[in-house]
Amino acid sequence: MTNQEKIALIEETLEIDGGTLTENTLLSEVAEYDSMAKLTLIVLCDDEFNKKLTGEQIRSFVTVKDILDFMG
């Protein structure tokens, strides 16, 4: 999956308008990136990428690229 495809998946799952996110987008500036979105991201990483995302890891994410890198 390309980074662009991963971004589209994140946008769809978190119900963020398509084309809003880029690799450099700061998560702190995304209104939809709340605690529920973080939980959703944990499940998404498990379901789609078979990767266990911990609370500690998710708190360390600063930009969208950090999420993409974790997804691998």
Next chain:
Amino acid sequence: MQPFISFEDKVILVTGASVGIGQQTAILLSQLGAKIILLATNEDKLVKTLSLLEGNGHNYFCYNLANIDNIESKVKEMVKQCGKIDGFVNCVGIRSRRPISLLSPKEIKNVMDINFGSFIELIRCITKKGHFNEGLSIVGVSSIASHIGGVSVTAYAASKAAVEAAVRCLSKELAPKNIRLNTVVPAQINTPEYANLLQMNGGVDTVLNRQYLGLGEATDVANAIAFLLSPAAKFITGISLPVDGGYLTS
């Protein structure tokens, strides 16, 4: 004077017995004289739990209860090897946390099969003629989530509510056979599962604001289970007993 609760030579099946509430319950029941049948998926953890039991005559079975169709043959094997069953404590369960956007039918089925379907199937098989002794008592572990709900625990809470509803039905249906069924309803209990949850939430647990006796221990739940399982509770059936540090009254 007889001890208040004794399970001397009683055969008690404990599922989900390798960790947390299940493990603590198995240990307590063994201390009270029972011969325990441990059932869980992880053999290493089962062996560890077996080593923590008091007395002799305990057995363990490594089995994944998601495999519902083969539960009957497993119960037959248990009865043949360990004798007729006097008590059954169901501690197995998966704590699914999923927002509605990712709560697929497959996930719902998985949670319901393990938390609810396997419990009913075990009861169906254990309560067959020749598989249990007079006075069989069954205790299921529910969750306070089934009463108060919770964000992203829809499938989990529903599965536990189903367990409680089934126990209310079956307590009536099986009373003529002198079989009792009850559930315990724990709130926040200090288990490995709770540690994971706390870590996920950044160390914050808002539930404890209302659980005014503080965080419970697995032994608190095990004590309630032992009571409901025992003849000391012979006039109690079909109930859901909160073990909640006061949560439901706050």
